[in-house]
Amino acid sequence: MLNRLKWIMLAAFFSCVMLISGCAEKKQLEKLGLSTAVGYDLEKENHIRGTVVIHKFDPLAKNLTEIITVEANTSKTLRQKQNLETDQKLVSGQLRCVIYSKELAKKGIVQLVDALNRDPTIGNTVYLTVTDGKASTIMNMDKENQKIDLGTYLYNLIKQNVESEQLLLPTLFEFNHRYNDHGKDPVLPILRIKNGNVILSGVALFQDDRTVAELKGDNIFYLKILSDKFKSGTHEMGFDRSRFKKLIMNQEGNAFRTVYKKLFLNIDNIRSNTKIKLVDKKNLRFKVAIKLQSRLLEATEPLDLANPANIEYIEKVVGKEMEKEIKKLLIFFQKNKVDPIGIGNEYIAHNRGKMLTKKEWRDKYKDVKFDVHVQNTIVKTGVID
Amino acid sequence: MKVNLHPKESLLFNAFQLIFIIHSVQVGVGVVGLPKIVFLETKHDAWIVVFFAGVLTSVILWFMIVMLRQYDSADFYGIHVDVFGKWLGNFLSFGYIIYLIACFFVIFMNYTEIVQVWIFPKLPTWQLAFILILLAVYAVHGGIRVIVGVSFLSVIGTLWIILVLFVPLRYADFTHIYPIMNVDIKHMLKGIQRTSLSIMGFELIMFVYPFVKEKHRALLYVQIGNLFTTFTYTLVTFISIVFFAEDGLSKVIWPVISMLKIVRLPNLERFEFIAVSFWMLVILPNLCLYLWASSKGFSRIIKRTQKMGIWIIAIVAFGASFFVKARYQMNMVTDLVAKAGFYAAFCYPVVLSIIVYLKKWLARRKKSHVKSA
Incomplete structure (x- = not known):
């Protein structure tokens, strides 16, 4: 009896x-259109224009990607409307x-990001970007010549x-x-089109969810040093030649040409370690101590590097220059009221009692003072002296 | 009803298996939301609070075992009758059975909800609930030893998820945990109370105790099981705090699953699908043990077969699943059970064990008085 029940x-x-x-809902690969990239533009007030790049698996299709642009108020309606324009789900x-257009990013993107968060089918590792112009222009660019779809290209690029x-x-x-x-x-x-190709042109700094400033070139290197430990990255610095007079070798026989007005050094950062510490709670004084281990990659003029004293000199000059630049950058952040480095987190971590809100920290951030110390060590000079 | 339960030798299980029973019945559907729930009360010190809750649990477990040792081989229902008499004792037991059924209900309903949100948004609740209940009924039909086997497999089979939790640590921001111990006593106690849904389950030791072979070693193994749970919970909460930002953690509903979204294997884009599926293995022993304990009570009080109890409880729970429709209702029910759990699993056993101890002490004194007189 028991046995029979068991079998039943x-x-x-x-x-x-x-x-x-x-x-359960069936999802056949051939009948799906996988959206690999989505772009949002601000069309007019209350209206956004969404563009989507779709990757198809249909072996008969000539174009593996398809681009659809529609307008709506929310991102999910965009998807619905886009669904009306394609034969695949x-x-x-x-x-x-x-991709968010800059126009939109200046107004705030959190409601669109929230839609991404709310949807369990969207992964956590999706890349978010801002574009200088319109998102739809980037996505409609040069359809025929693309071998891989734009989403994958952007993914690889980033x-x-x-x-x-x-x-x-x-x-x-992130x-x-x-x-x-509260303190970050x-x-x-930022994406831009250059010669028919999408490139990375800079970094957009956000205050909450609104873009307020941009960083370009060198400053990204410093932002990266300040934000986290990092292992490689090259950086170029220009100096007046007079400061290096002693070091420049007199090369007999070789005609001494000066292509540049300045002397340029290119430094490759191997390892860096940044410590941001609150030293004075009352006066909001932070100590930013950066330890760099770097490698001299290139100098536009022959320098005498066999002498340890000379290397020390370069280390010092480069360190001083970096200090100056980093200080400038920190003040730039302060002026724009953005805190991409997380100085606020450091302050909150040392502040007992009630936690600061975002707004309270912003008010305090104005008065923060920085002491920047850069300790630069040139550990290698390449294969030659 | 007899106070002591003397099961056949063939139904007993070894004391070391209590490690798996206690651990598997504690870790369940609560832990996926634990970091957020405690964080809401105690902010970034949640991991310390969770640790303290675990310590408190181990104290309560000590109380329970001391109480059980006063008897030869009694379970919770027997003790009730012994202490409060037939009517009041059975009435209290009946209340406790309802609590056990409510736990059973909340577990499979919460899991169904997780599956609906993360994997199959269109799946009707009753379908998954039906399968889960059937699975639990099937296991409980096999008796206590089968359930012990299920919990053993569950612990061994899901141990590796702890290792996966170290992946999010790569994205951690350790400034979040400072300043340490920034929480006041009031919030801390509240936080401990909020852990109840995740930590409860250990009270089932009072039901399985008669089936333990080496009863004198039960305390040790129960404590090891709870220690392991405490360690896991503290780790999970700690990682959630450093992984999520302050406002982020209070927004997500299931931080542990959201955290696993970051894990990405070369040929598997979305790890949380695996985690959610494997979670069924985690909750299965919970379902089995709660169903077993409540149906055992049914047979002890009403003196019918336990199998009848199993089916009645299963049908009642299945029927109840049709009444909960929206997220906020589920939240309400879960909160209610969590609160009931705090009193039923944390407070009541301590009170009961003190009563039992006093009663036994008085009885002993009376005896010695009689002897000396």
Whole structure:
């Protein structure tokens, strides 16, 4: 009796599993359009224009990607409207990259990011970017010549640059983290079209969810040093030649040409360690101590590096220059009321009692003073002296 | 009803298996939301509070075992009758059975909700609930030893998820945990109370105790099981705090699953799908043990077969699943059970064990008086 009951239950259980599993929603790959990149533009007030790049799996299709642009008020309506314009069901599980136009980013993007967070099918590692012009222009660019779809291209572009440590990680997770932290602000890369190709042209600094300033070139290097430990990244610095008079070798025989007016040094940072410490709680004085280990990659004029004293001299000059630049950068952040480095977090961590709100920290941030110390060590000079 | 329960030798299990029972019944559907719930009360010191809650649990477990040792081989229902008499004792037991059924209900409903939100948004609640209940009924039909086996497999089979939790640490910001101990006593106690949904389950030791073979070693293994849970919970809460930003952690509903979203394997984009599926293995022993304990009570009080109890409870729970429709209702029910759990699992056993101890002490004194007189 007991045995029979057992068998009946087993049979019932297995038939349940088999029958009910058919009730789940089917998703056949051929019938899906995977959106790999999404772009948002501000059309007019209350209206956004959404563009989506769709990757198809149809072997008969000539173009593997399809681009659809529609207008709506929310991002999910955009998706619905986009669905009306394609023969495949749009799904966003493979979303790689989201582009916001600068116009939109200046007004605030949190409601669009919130839609990404709320959707469980969207991963945490989606890259968020800002573009100089319109998102739709980037996405409509040069459809025929593309071998891979734009989403994957952008993904590789950003990933490659993050891995070579030129860029802060711009994932959805990182954005959320910085946006939700009381003492930290988001940073996203800026995309631009150059010669028919999408390139990274800089970094947008956010105050909460609004872009307020941009960083270009050298300053990204410093931002990266200040933000986290990082392992590689080259940096070029120009100096007046007079400061290096002693070091420049007199090369007999070689005609001494001066291509540049200044002497340029290129330094490759191997390892850096940044410590931001609150030294004076009352006067809001922070000590920013940076230890760099770097490698001299290139000098536009022959320098005598065999002498240790000379290397020490270079170390000092480079360190001083960096201090100056970093200080300038920190004041630039302060002026724009953005805190991409997380100085606020450091302050909150040392402040007992009630936690500061974002606004309270912003008020305090104005009065913060910095002492910047850079300790630069040139550990290698390449294969030659 | 007899106070002491003397199961057949073949139904007993070894004391060391209590490690798996206690750990697997504690870790369940509560832990995926634990960091957020405690964080709301105690902010970034949540991990310390969770640790203290674990310590408190181990004290309560000591109380329980001391109480159980006063008897030869009694379970909770027997003790009730012994202490309060037939009517009041059975009435209290009946209340406790309702609490156990409510736990059973909340576990499978919460898991169904997680599956609906993360994997199958269109899945009707009753389908998954049906399968889960059937699975639990099937296991409980096999008796206590099968359930012990289920909890053993559950612990061994899901141990590796702890290792995966170290991946989010790469993205951690350790400034979040400072300043340490910035919480006042009031919030800390509130925080400990909020851990109840995740930590409760250990009270089932009072039901399985008669089935333990080496009863004198039960305390040790129960404590090891709880220690392991405490360690896991503290770790999970700590990682959540350094991983999420302040406002971020209070927004997400299931921080542990959201955290696993960051894990990405080369051939598997979304790890949380695996985690959610594996979570069924985590909650299965919970379902089995709660169903077993409540149906045991049914058979002890009403003196019918336990199998009848199993089916009645299963049908009642399945029927109840149709009444909960929206997220906020589920939240309400879960909160209610969590609160009930705090009193039923944390407070009541301590009170009961003090009563039992006093009663036994008085009885002993009376005896010696009689002897000396």
